[in-house]
Amino acid sequence: MKQYSCFFRKEFLAQKRTSKLAVMLIVFVLLGVIAPATAKLMPKLFESFGGEVSGLKITVEEPTAFASFQQFFKNAAIGLIAFAAAQSGIFTKEYASGTLILALTKGMRRRAVLVSKALILALMWTVLWWLSFGITLAGTVFFWDISVVNDLLFAVFGYWLFGLMFVSLTVLFSAVSKGTAGVVGGLGGVYFGNMIAGTLPKVGDWLPIKLTAADAILNGSVSVSDCIPAAIITGTVTIAAFIAGAIMFDKRAMQ
Amino acid sequence: MGILEIKGLKKSFGAKTVLDGVDLDIPEHSIFGFIGPNGAGKTTAMKLILGLIKADGGEITVAGEKVRFGQTDTNRHIGYLPDVPEFYSFMTSREYLRFCGEITGLEDNDITDRTEELLEAVGLSEEKRRIKGWSRGMKQRLGIAQALLGRPRLLICDEPTSALDPAGRHDILEILRKARSQTTVLFSTHILSDIEEISTDAAFLNGGKIVLAGSMDQLRGGFGEEKYRLVLSLPEQVRLTEEHFGLTSSPEGITFSEEQVTVTELMRFLADKGFSPLKLERCERSLEDIFEEVIGA
Numbered sequence: 001m002k003q004y005s006c007f008f009r010k011e012f013l014a015q016k017r018t019s020k021l022a023v024m025l026i027v028f029v030l031l032g033v034i035a036p037a038t039a040k041l042m043p044k045l046f047e048s049f050g051g052e053v054s055g056l057k058i059t060v061e062e063p064t065a066f067a068s069f070q071q072f073f074k075n076a077a078i079g080l081i082a083f084a085a086a087q088s089g090i091f092t093k094e095y096a097s098g099t100l101i102l103a104l105t106k107g108m109r110r111r112a113v114l115v116s117k118a119l120i121l122a123l124m125w126t127v128l129w130w131l132s133f134g135i136t137l138a139g140t141v142f143f144w145d146i147s148v149v150n151d152l153l154f155a156v157f158g159y160w161l162f163g164l165m166f167v168s169l170t171v172l173f174s175a176v177s178k179g180t181a182g183v184v185g186g187l188g189g190v191y192f193g194n195m196i197a198g199t200l201p202k203v204g205d206w207l208p209i210k211l212t213a214a215d216a217i218l219n220g221s222v223s224v225s226d227c228i229p230a231a232i233i234t235g236t237v238t239i240a241a242f243i244a245g246a247i248m249f250d251k252r253a254m255q
Numbered sequence: 256m257g258i259l260e261i262k263g264l265k266k267s268f269g270a271k272t273v274l275d276g277v278d279l280d281i282p283e284h285s286i287f288g289f290i291g292p293n294g295a296g297k298t299t300a301m302k303l304i305l306g307l308i309k310a311d312g313g314e315i316t317v318a319g320e321k322v323r324f325g326q327t328d329t330n331r332h333i334g335y336l337p338d339v340p341e342f343y344s345f346m347t348s349r350e351y352l353r354f355c356g357e358i359t360g361l362e363d364n365d366i367t368d369r370t371e372e373l374l375e376a377v378g379l380s381e382e383k384r385r386i387k388g389w390s391r392g393m394k395q396r397l398g399i400a401q402a403l404l405g406r407p408r409l410l411i412c413d414e415p416t417s418a419l420d421p422a423g424r425h426d427i428l429e430i431l432r433k434a435r436s437q438t439t440v441l442f443s444t445h446i447l448s449d450i451e452e453i454s455t456d457a458a459f460l461n462g463g464k465i466v467l468a469g470s471m472d473q474l475r476g477g478f479g480e481e482k483y484r485l486v487l488s489l490p491e492q493v494r495l496t497e498e499h500f501g502l503t504s505s506p507e508g509i510t511f512s513e514e515q516v517t518v519t520e521l522m523r524f525l526a527d528k529g530f531s532p533l534k535l536e537r538c539e540r541s542l543e544d545i546f547e548e549v550i551g552a
Contacts (some may be wrong), residue, residue: 006357010343017385098341102401105305105335106358107327194425250325253305 003109007116014214015120020086027082028128032135035072039063040143065144066218069152072136073159073214074223079132080163083125084170088183090117091174101254104151114171114249118242127158150220161234164206166190168238172245175252208234258283258318258332258409258439259304266299267310271300275463281456283408286435288450289443291460297443298338300460301413305335318408331359334402334438338413341393344387346367348379348397351386352404359405366404373400377430393421397428403438410434412442416449426451447543459545469543472547483518485509486534499524510538 014023042063094100104110133156140146166187173186194209204210210230216222257280273296281287291297303307305317309324316322317329342351351368354364374380377396382426383401386394395415402410415431416424424446431440432453444450450457451471458468467474486508487493493504500516502509511521518535 002357002360006354010354013350014345016345098337098339099343101307101337101340102335102340102355103358104307104327105330105333105362105399106355106405107330108358110325221321253309254302 003112004116007112008119009060010118011116012125024086024128027080028073028132031079032132035136036068036139038071039067055213065140065146065149068140069149069218076159084166084187087121088170091178092180092183100182114246118171125167127162130162149218151217151224154215154224155217161213162208165234165238168241172241175245175248206230257281258501259273260316263313264310266310272463277465279465281441283439283456284435284441286453288457290453290457291439291451293445294398295460297460298413301411305330317358332408333406334410336398336412336415342386345385347385348382352401355401355404358528373403392419395427407438410438410440414444415442416446443526482510482512482538484536484538487531492530
């Protein structure tokens with residue numbers, strides 16, 4: 001048990017002292033602030049252009065809470081990609097530098113390493129995501145009535161689960177890849193594969209990426225029950241990827 | 256039984272056989288030098304001992320326990336210094352040693368005491384900066400400190416002196432020599448003078464096998480005839496001596512064995528002729544001679 005806590009504290013210290021924590025906080029806080037700010041300021045922006053763009057008269061409706069959350073989910077991908085970019089090397093950088101070997105040769109259990117890293121990623125993703133949403137929610141409630149928005153909590157939860165799946169996939173790809181490029185390639189491949197396959201009519205309903213269809217969820221065109229298959233698949237992939245990652249990591253030669 | 260026993264160790268990477276049946280027995284409290292040319296398999300052997308990679312055959316025992324790949328139980332007896340030690344550069348030396356101590360399950364007080372003791376011993380007690388800006392030599396010294404933290408029974412060092420300047424090399428060798436009272440030291444190197452300076456025992460690895468192993472006395476003494484060297488002041492004296500005994504000289508002097516001429520005979524000849532030698536010495540067979548003979552270079 002001491003090994004788990006010791007390695008986890010090391011991971012947290014690393015995030016802090018390499019400024020990853022600070023940068024991620026800034027990114028996610030900004031995303032949280034920008035959503036209601038953009039929604040609120042958009043009409044004023046158009047007004048300042050004289051209400052015209054290229055000779056076309058544009059009337060922008062008075063924004064609602066919907067616009068704020070719409071903006072939030074539009075920008076969410078930026079947060080996820082920034083998070084993945086910052087953290088994709090969490091295992092592979094240690095392979096390359098040899099720091100992990102020293103810990104293992106001292107008797108650190110491989111399982112403790114894997115669980116600590118997975119846990120710090122999961123915790124950071126969770127805190128950052130819900131913090132960002134919390135800021136958007138506070139800003140939105142301040143300006144508008146949010147009762148017009150359907151199934152808000154589910155939409156936020158769904159996207160969080162989608163991100164958690166990528167945390168689990170990071171563990172799996174890190175266990176089998178030689179370097180960071182392999183992890184990034186794997187995560188990118190899954191993301192874009194989802195996007196492309198998601199355009200196919202029947203397949204799309206089962207893919208994890210359905211959980212990111214926030215627009216449709218919020219305006220009621222997609223219900224919570226419509227998303228249950230995708231949520232189950234996402235949850236299953238998350239658990240399976242973690243278990244597979246743990247097995248592969250145990251077998252990995254540490255050179 | 257030694258602290259480390261290796262029987263029939265085999266390892267290949269793809270088509271390349273690196274270790275082809277290695278046998279080794281390391282006595283406790285020895286300083287064991289592990290020599291071989293680059294690519295001979297010294298680092299591979301160490302990684303197998305540490306359970307970092309899987310052997311293709313053979314058995315390794317540390318303090319009577321079998322080493323198993325992927326399990327780190329036997330590593331609690333071992334302190335390891337890799338050839339390019341890298342630490343978490345965002346930590347200070349004390350933070351890093353605390354981290355190491357916690358992994359090995361040492362008590363907090365013990366970690367604090369041991370940390371100060373070892374940093375003092377390796378000359379790093381004044382250094383408070385984070386590891387990020389440290390020189391190679393400083394990292395090497397911290398490497399030994401972390402390796403000795405848990406009072407291991409076996410200290411394994413992979414090329415501990417390569418890429419250090421002469422002063423740095425000397426410091427590291429001194430630290431290793433002093434460590435002998437607390438532990439057994441196994442270190443690999445291709446610098447023969449390191450072995451000559453501090454080792455009590457050595458083994459030569461070549462072609463995937465141990466081609467020679469034993470104590471330093473055995474290694475030096477066990478090779479054929481003893482040789483002597485005579486240095487005379489005048490070329491004329493050299494020529495006459497050569498002719499008389501059928502010897503040949505080199506810029507270093509006249510080298511001969513007792514089979515060619517006994518020392519007593521030679522001294523009698525020199526006394527008769529009135530030649531005063533500048534030097535008459537028994538040649539300590541150098542490791543380099545043995546190495547070259549064994550490698551066949």
